[in-house]
Amino acid sequence: MSKMELHLDATLEQILELARWAPSGDNTQPWRFEVLDERHLVIHGHDTRDHCVYDLDGHPSQMSIGALLETMAIAASTFQLSMHSMRHHDTPDNRPTLSIEFVPAPAMEADPLADAILPRSVQRRALSRRPLTASEKNALSSTLPDGYRVLWLEGSQRGAAARLMFRNAKLRLTMPEAHRVHKSVIEWNARFSADRMPDQALGADAMTTKLMRWVMQDWRRVHFFNTWLAGTLAPRLQMDLIPGLACAAHFVLVAERRAQRVDDYIAAGRAMQRFWLTATAQGLQLQPEMTPLIFSRYVREERVFSSTPGMQERAAALSKQGAALVGQQDWESAVFMGRIGAGEPATSRSLRRPLRELLVPTGSQ
Numbered sequence: 510m511s512k513m514e515l516h517l518d519a520t521l522e523q524i525l526e527l528a529r530w531a532p533s534g535d536n537t538q539p540w541r542f543e544v545l546d547e548r549h550l551v552i553h554g555h556d557t558r559d560h561c562v563y564d565l566d567g568h569p570s571q572m573s574i575g576a577l578l579e580t581m582a583i584a585a586s587t588f589q590l591s592m593h594s595m596r597h598h599d600t601p602d603n604r605p606t607l608s609i610e611f612v613p614a615p616a617m618e619a620d621p622l623a624d625a626i627l628p629r630s631v632q633r634r635a636l637s638r639r640p641l642t643a644s645e646k647n648a649l650s651s652t653l654p655d656g657y658r659v660l661w662l663e664g665s666q667r668g669a670a671a672r673l674m675f676r677n678a679k680l681r682l683t684m685p686e687a688h689r690v691h692k693s694v695i696e697w698n699a700r701f702s703a704d705r706m707p708d709q710a711l712g713a714d715a716m717t718t719k720l721m722r723w724v725m726q727d728w729r730r731v732h733f734f735n736t737w738l739a740g741t742l743a744p745r746l747q748m749d750l751i752p753g754l755a756c757a758a759h760f761v762l763v764a765e766r767r768a769q770r771v772d773d774y775i776a777a778g779r780a781m782q783r784f785w786l787t788a789t790a791q792g793l794q795l796q797p798e799m800t801p802l803i804f805s806r807y808v809r810e811e812r813v814f815s816s817t818p819g820m821q822e823r824a825a826a827l828s829k830q831g832a833a834l835v836g837q838q839d840w841e842s843a844v845f846m847g848r849i850g851a852g853e854p855a856t857s858r859s860l861r862r863p864l865r866e867l868l869v870p871t872g873s874q
Contacts, residue, residue, distance in 0.1 A: 518547035520588050521611070522864070527584035527626050529861045531782060533573035534563060534799075535694040536705055536859040540577055541869045548590075548612075552577070553869065554605040562686040562814055565803050567603050568774045572844070574605060575778020576785075580626055583786070585611050587619040602771050622652075625789035630858040632794035633712035633748060635755035636850030645791050652787040656766060657780045657844075660835050662759040670798075670848075671753025673830050677801045678745040680823050683735050684815045685728050697722050700857045709857035712748040752796065757850035759798065761835050767842045777844035788849060798846045801831050805840065 517525070525542060533539055534557075543551040554574045556567030564570055582592040591614040600606040640663065641649075650659050662670045681687045699707035708718050721744060724730045734740025753759070762781060768774050788795045805828035807814045813821065832840040 517544060517868075520590075521547055521550070524581060524584045524588065524590075524611070525864055525867075527623070528577055528581040529864060529867060530626055530629070531573065531577040531580040532629070532631075532785065532797075533576070534569045535561075535690070536702065536861075537570070537573070537694075538704070538862055538867070539570045539573055540867065542864075542867055543869050543871055543873070545871060548610060550609050552607045552609060554607070556603050558603060561690050562684075563690065563800060563803055565806060565814075568768070569799065569803070571605060571771055571774035572778030572781060574607075575775035575780075576782035577778075578607070578775065579779040579782040580786075581609070583620040583623050583626065586617055587623050589614050589617045589619075591617060596772060596775070605771055605775070622783065622786040622790060625786040628854060629786055629789040630794075630855050631710070631796055632852060632855045633710060633752060633796050634852075634855070635752055636794055636848070636852035637757065638755060639757055639851055641757045641793075641849070645793065648791055649784060649787055652783045653762070654776075654780050654783070656764060657777075658763050658765070659784070660761040660763060660839060662761070662834065663757070666834065667756070667758055668754060669830075669834055670759035671750055673801060673827065673834065674753045674798055675745050675750040676830070677804070677827055678749040679741050680804065680820065680827065681800060682731075682741040682744065684817050684820055686815050688725065688728055688731055692725055695725075701860050703860045703862050706859055707857050710855060710859065712752060713744055714747060717743045717747055753848060755850075756848040757793075759848045760846065761839065761843045762845040763835075763839045763842050764844050765842070768844055774844075781845045784845075792851060793849055794852045794854065795847050795849050798848060801827060802840075802843050802846055804828065805831055809841065 521544065537557055539555050539557070541553045543553060545551065552574070556570035557564040558567045578594055585592045590611040593610045593612060595608045597606040597608065646661070653659065694705050695708055696702040696705040697708045700709045701707055708722065711718065713721065724734050724740065731740065762784060764777060768777050785795055804824040808825045808828045
């Protein structure tokens with residue numbers, strides 16, 4: 510049976526149409542759906558650890574799968590269906606597989622976050638510096654499940670976080686391992702992209718974006734510009750420092766029990782998505798800032814992530830700055846970081862693959 514021959518129950522189709530809008534790193538959408546019947550399906554996950562330096566042990570992809578589960582559960586609630594999920598522990602960590610069942614729940618009320626699923630997006634441009642209100646903070650904190658809390662980085666800490674991101678960007682933009690990722694995940698001359706990030710959503714002005722496109726075609730150009738022409742300065746100013754200062758706050762989501770296993774990261778992804786959807790429902794915009802946490806873990810576990818001399822030392826210095834900002838224990842237990850504030854939604858954004866491309870025939874995996 511081909512993908513085009515699959516016929517979906519109308520309710521399940523609507524649930525999956527919403528679920529596919531869950532966020533994923535670089536818009537990789539690391540999931541496929543195997544529909545068994547009108548209320549049962551299997552999620553076949555995968556990760557990008559073999560070619561993406563940011564997907565350390567597949568944990569960011571596992572968080573994306575958690576965001577998918579949370580989105581699916583919220584969507585199901587609008588049809589008075591309760592979602593039950595079970596991970597197949599006999600499948601490898603790099604291909605997490607989950608069985609999903611939807612059970613009628615006549616007394617269930619629709620989760621109000623369902624209305625935020627489609628408008629939720631990444632805003633990489635400047636936001637309002639207006640401080641978050643007590644009501645906004647309370648909504649964001651209270652939406653987190655047990656075992657998670659949020660740390661707010663405001664005032665002088667907002668500036669410190671912006672400087673951390675500015676320095677972190679130099680690490681990302683001067684290592685060939687990251688260049689290979691960036692080259693593959695950006696769709697140039699695009700306002701929207703179904704399977705990558707459109708260049709117009711990056712946050713740089715038109716001239717800088719045009720130069721970036723030319724330079725990034727070849728690592729030798731990147732290295733030359735970085736070495737002799739301060740090639741990272743304009744992108745880092747426009748995409749990291751200025752947005753990092755132009756926001757209400759930065760934040761860190763901390764797990765009370767440090768995430769270690771696949772299930773921990775899936776649970777963290779569910780918490781992240783509730784937080785993000787709640788921000789959207791409050792009229793706030795958000796941008797993830799995950800790479801400092803990822804490189805800090807490389808440092809803590811003494812794992813080499815680049816063949817370029819000096820990168821490990823630079824990452825170690827950044828890790829110390831992050832720990833000084835929030836405390837060593839919270840830094841090591843952090844599962845998500847970002848910037849947040851009031852502002853207009855992004856006019857350019859990543860879209861998603863059509864649902865038909867995410868469906869696989871029964872028994873094909």
